[in-house]
Amino acid sequence: MSLVVQKFGGTSVASTKHIQKVAEKIIQARQRGQNVVAVVSAMGDNTDRLDELAKEVNFNKVGAKREIDVLLSTGEQVTIAVLSMMLMKLGCPARSFTGGQAGIFTDKSHTRSRIREIKPDRLLESLELGEVPVVAGFQGIDCHGDITTFGRGGSDTTAVALAAVLEADECQIFTDVEGVYTTDPRVVDQARLMDRVTFEEMLELASLGSKVLHARAVEFASKYQVPLRVLSTFVQGEGTLITKEDKLNMEQPIISGIAFTKDEAKLTVLGVEDVPGIAWKILGPISDANIGIDMIVQNVAADNTTDFTFTVIRDDYHEAMDLLNQVAMDIGARQVNGDDKIAKLSIVGVGMRSHAGVASKMFQVLADRSINIQMISTSEIKVSVVIAEEYIELAARALHSVFNLEEKSIKS
Amino acid sequence: MSLVVQKFGGTSVASTKHIQKVAEKIIQARQRGQNVVAVVSAMGDNTDRLDELAKEVNFNKVGAKREIDVLLSTGEQVTIAVLSMMLMKLGCPARSFTGGQAGIFTDKSHTRSRIREIKPDRLLESLELGEVPVVAGFQGIDCHGDITTFGRGGSDTTAVALAAVLEADECQIFTDVEGVYTTDPRVVDQARLMDRVTFEEMLELASLGSKVLHARAVEFASKYQVPLRVLSTFVQGEGTLITKEDKLNMEQPIISGIAFTKDEAKLTVLGVEDVPGIAWKILGPISDANIGIDMIVQNVAADNTTDFTFTVIRDDYHEAMDLLNQVAMDIGARQVNGDDKIAKLSIVGVGMRSHAGVASKMFQVLADRSINIQMISTSEIKVSVVIAEEYIELAARALHSVFNLEEKSIKS
Numbered sequence: 001m002s003l004v005v006q007k008f009g010g011t012s013v014a015s016t017k018h019i020q021k022v023a024e025k026i027i028q029a030r031q032r033g034q035n036v037v038a039v040v041s042a043m044g045d046n047t048d049r050l051d052e053l054a055k056e057v058n059f060n061k062v063g064a065k066r067e068i069d070v071l072l073s074t075g076e077q078v079t080i081a082v083l084s085m086m087l088m089k090l091g092c093p094a095r096s097f098t099g100g101q102a103g104i105f106t107d108k109s110h111t112r113s114r115i116r117e118i119k120p121d122r123l124l125e126s127l128e129l130g131e132v133p134v135v136a137g138f139q140g141i142d143c144h145g146d147i148t149t150f151g152r153g154g155s156d157t158t159a160v161a162l163a164a165v166l167e168a169d170e171c172q173i174f175t176d177v178e179g180v181y182t183t184d185p186r187v188v189d190q191a192r193l194m195d196r197v198t199f200e201e202m203l204e205l206a207s208l209g210s211k212v213l214h215a216r217a218v219e220f221a222s223k224y225q226v227p228l229r230v231l232s233t234f235v236q237g238e239g240t241l242i243t244k245e246d247k248l249n250m251e252q253p254i255i256s257g258i259a260f261t262k263d264e265a266k267l268t269v270l271g272v273e274d275v276p277g278i279a280w281k282i283l284g285p286i287s288d289a290n291i292g293i294d295m296i297v298q299n300v301a302a303d304n305t306t307d308f309t310f311t312v313i314r315d316d317y318h319e320a321m322d323l324l325n326q327v328a329m330d331i332g333a334r335q336v337n338g339d340d341k342i343a344k345l346s347i348v349g350v351g352m353r354s355h356a357g358v359a360s361k362m363f364q365v366l367a368d369r370s371i372n373i374q375m376i377s378t379s380e381i382k383v384s385v386v387i388a389e390e391y392i393e394l395a396a397r398a399l400h401s402v403f404n405l406e407e408k409s410i411k412s
Numbered sequence: 413m414s415l416v417v418q419k420f421g422g423t424s425v426a427s428t429k430h431i432q433k434v435a436e437k438i439i440q441a442r443q444r445g446q447n448v449v450a451v452v453s454a455m456g457d458n459t460d461r462l463d464e465l466a467k468e469v470n471f472n473k474v475g476a477k478r479e480i481d482v483l484l485s486t487g488e489q490v491t492i493a494v495l496s497m498m499l500m501k502l503g504c505p506a507r508s509f510t511g512g513q514a515g516i517f518t519d520k521s522h523t524r525s526r527i528r529e530i531k532p533d534r535l536l537e538s539l540e541l542g543e544v545p546v547v548a549g550f551q552g553i554d555c556h557g558d559i560t561t562f563g564r565g566g567s568d569t570t571a572v573a574l575a576a577v578l579e580a581d582e583c584q585i586f587t588d589v590e591g592v593y594t595t596d597p598r599v600v601d602q603a604r605l606m607d608r609v610t611f612e613e614m615l616e617l618a619s620l621g622s623k624v625l626h627a628r629a630v631e632f633a634s635k636y637q638v639p640l641r642v643l644s645t646f647v648q649g650e651g652t653l654i655t656k657e658d659k660l661n662m663e664q665p666i667i668s669g670i671a672f673t674k675d676e677a678k679l680t681v682l683g684v685e686d687v688p689g690i691a692w693k694i695l696g697p698i699s700d701a702n703i704g705i706d707m708i709v710q711n712v713a714a715d716n717t718t719d720f721t722f723t724v725i726r727d728d729y730h731e732a733m734d735l736l737n738q739v740a741m742d743i744g745a746r747q748v749n750g751d752d753k754i755a756k757l758s759i760v761g762v763g764m765r766s767h768a769g770v771a772s773k774m775f776q777v778l779a780d781r782s783i784n785i786q787m788i789s790t791s792e793i794k795v796s797v798v799i800a801e802e803y804i805e806l807a808a809r810a811l812h813s814v815f816n817l818e819e820k821s822i823k824s
Contacts, residue, residue: 029502053494059501065799067500071493074486081483082465088479089471096482101557145513226687 007159042075065110076136099139099381153214164224179240255349265317271334420573454487477522488548525560565626576636591652622685667761677729683746
């Protein structure tokens with residue numbers, strides 16, 4: 001008998017009405033002959049309530065992180081109880097498990113812990129009894145029995161980890177979209193739902209703003225070779241299967257998807273002396289202020305000075321600019337520039353590996369439309385560019401069309 | 413160094429503002445040189461929310477009780493996290509413990525479990541570190557690690573049980589009243605806050621409608637000789653100490669308190685044949701319908717028939733009457749009467765043991781005011797009467813005055 005792990009996020013379990021739909025989904029899978037382990041997040045408004053409580057106390061010292069975990073973990077605990085009762089009410093045997101009860105052991109890093117080991121004895125016992133084990137996502141316990149949580153995207157991680165240890169046939173992530181699209185369908189009408197995408201492509205797409213799946217869960221699935229499927233709780237459909245690269249299928253499309261984000265800003269230090277350690281001098285204070293840095297580009301100029309450009313989350317732009325002005329004085333830079341009206345756009349595809357000229361074709365498309373490229377960054381299966389924000393929709397539509405993404409690819 | 417267990421109920425932890433007051437109370441005790449273990453209930457509105465969720469699923473089979481416990485226990489878990497953070501914020505080291513983490517092991521009776529054993533190692537460790545252990549009331553775990561809850565008054569039970577096992581000097585129940593009164597101060601202006609009352613008296617008063625403390629917690633405290641104190645979270649004061657009878661103090665007041673309740677109704681079967689088994693025939697169907705029976709009185713009449721009277725909770729009056737009419741026909745009784753405009757009034761005091769004539773003094777006081785007594789029931793330290801509801805305030809005030817309850821007793 002096959003086994004699937006089905007994960008339902010916050011919007012899928014927002015109310016008892018939603019939870020009834022979720023229970024029906026699970027029962028349908030069992031009627032198709034599949035065993036199901038369910039993993040759930042906190043109900044949407046419950047998370048808000050718990051966040052509000054934490055905010056009201058407004059205390060964030062180290063010791064408090066242990067208590068934040070005690071507080072937040074109640075969110076998923078409520079959902080497992082309600083879903084289990086709902087399943088039983090609909091005639092389907094079920095049993096709830098907190099992270100600890102499910103045997104999920106983590107390290108001691110409260111609010112951002114990592115799984116150390118899973119002892120699935122009780123889950124296996126429950127499956128043996130013909131029940132649906134309903135597991136609280138996002139949480140585990142450490143070696144003292146203290147409750148820990150995983151941070152953002154944590155329930156996806158729980159689902160993938162359980163699928164790996166239970167050797168499930170598939171890990172299904174139910175969400176409020178129908179799957180992974182070639183690009184943002186709100187911007188490009190021709191955006192197409194992908195049948196399949198590789199782990200590597202999904203990782204690039206996820207980290208570039210396709211917020212369907214958390215990168216950590218994809219990494220985990222890739223590492224343990226767990227077939228991952230993204231699909232909708234509310235609309236029937238097969239969704240998108242995320243899986244390892246299919247060696248037998250040589251006819252990869254050149255690119256699989258286009259991702260873009262407008263939530264970054266660009267900062268440039270001009271006329272910096274080009275000596276070892278200069279990158280650290282510039283970026284150190286930014287990192288120390290807990291500002292995340294995304295793209296970094298450094299060019300050598302003719303006069304032995306260099307221009308240094310990087311991007312940060314747009315919300316951190318002004319703080320980063322203040323810090324950078326200080327740094328520029330310290331290191332004797334000529335000038336500091338910034339721009340928070342930029343967008344980052346990336347084309348992603350494992351097909352790039354075997355096709356030369358993908359990047360230049362991208363640049364040509366942008367040039368034909370008079371779109372200036374401000375930064376370029378590449379990886380083995382991705383080309384990212386920074387352009388003015390106002391051109392982003394135009395660029396996405398043009399590239400989507402030129403790379404034929406609206407057509408169903410051969411591989412699927 | 414002395415140790416106190418301080419328990420704070422739902423109204424005392426209703427909001428983060430309330431929880432700050434609670435934290436300040438705890439810190440004051442520590443400044444007086446006491447170690448504190450805190451036990452808390454769920455925040456008021458949170459309990460309502462969880463009840464609402466359970467109601468929405470509306471399923472109450474046996475298996476669901478396990479899940480009800482998983483659901484409800486999150487209420488206290490939220491409070492322990494918030495109070496621990498609040499204490500730390502105010503500079504007081506603290507650590508939260510769920511029932512299971514506190515080592516509270518119970519039987520497997522979900523929603524009404526009983527404590528089997530307490531392993532307080534982690535609490536002792538926390539005290540050793542100079543922290544305030546903050547324990548979730550109302551909950552424990554069974555031998556499988558499944559979450560169990562205690563039913564009504566459960567947090568009081570947790571507090572008393574921990575006080576017993578930790579050999580605390582006192583178990584303090586903080587609530588929204590200032591302590592235990594000689595009678596209901598809303599009815600009798602002269603009602604006096606008692607300094608002390610014995611366990612036995614408190615048990616009678618608790619079971620008779622003084623809703624300050626749950627009877628189960630008092631029994632527990634009595635059994636393990638834990639001095640129990642009821643006091644207000646919001647008003648400074650010493651409250652009422654509930655303790656074992658003081659053998660050295662012979663000058664007990666004759667009665668300690670007057671309790672009364674209007675939430676009962678009376679049913680009478682007239683002209684029943686007086687044969688063995690008749691009480692069971694009458695009360696069996698009532699019990700089978702899950703209707704609780706309080707007072708029972710049976711009198712023998714001259715013609716070898718008997719009249720049988722008992723009281724039930726007023727909400728169950730009509731259902732009980734329907735059942736009783738059926739029973740009366742089956743057993744050939746002459747008539748069935750009922751009255752739901754009654755009240756029960758009791759005088760309670762360990763002093764009765766050594767003073768004759770307490771009951772007759774009570775009856776005289778009522779007779780002087782032309783109050784007819786409908787039923788009488790007595791125990792070693794209590795006399796209860798049923799009278800017409802409209803006379804209850806008059807009776808309470810008269811008895812309070814005649815037995816000198818407004819005067820501070822000698823023993824305190």
